[in-house]
Amino acid sequence: TQLLEQSPQFLSIQEGENLTVYCNSSSVFSSLQWYRQEPGEGPVLLVTVVTGGEVKKLKRLTFQFGDARKDSSLHITAAQPGDTGLYLCAGAPYSGGYQKVTFGTGTKLQVIP
């Protein structure tokens, strides 16, 4: 089983601050996804990165896939209370279908107004 470690596990910040969440593995992935999960809901896809070194921006969120395709980061600029939730990364290997996707342990973010 490929493991995905996320850090930090918990993060509590004030509105307006910047933050970065990390997703690391010793395994190489063909693609990596980031999901956000709000309390009482299922995860919802934010982005998929597929190329080593790729950077994708989604409004105030910036996602980067590591050059070696083993890690990824999520940077949030000027965090807002609406960003509160659990952030999960999910890595897909080069072979196998969706059943081979590995989910990270999650980063729980709280943005205080």
Place this chain on the structure above:
Amino acid sequence: NAGVTQTPKFQVLKTGQSMTLQCAQDMNHEYMSWYRQDPGMGLRLIHYSVGAGITDQGEVPNGYNVSRSTTEDFPLRLLSAAPSQTSVYFCASSYERTGPRTEAFFGQGTRLTVV
């Protein structure tokens, strides 16, 4: 659009009882799966299906059964509930043919407590 619908949202069971968690999707997705989510452990795959009549085991299948008689429905059965099965359960679906780079759609989850 309904997407992925799970029922019930909450359930309390006594040890040894059995029950079925329901999951239905209206997106004509080939791939459906069940995960359990426990604190600090992420989402772990229980069982999955790549189409009607086809199911297989995931990472943590013991104590659970599934069937896939139609494309839309993928119920998860707990045979004899144990306290270790206390968790939040998520059903998900996606387009199998386009591979794991495509989006997985999740239901709202079922919070199960076994006492």
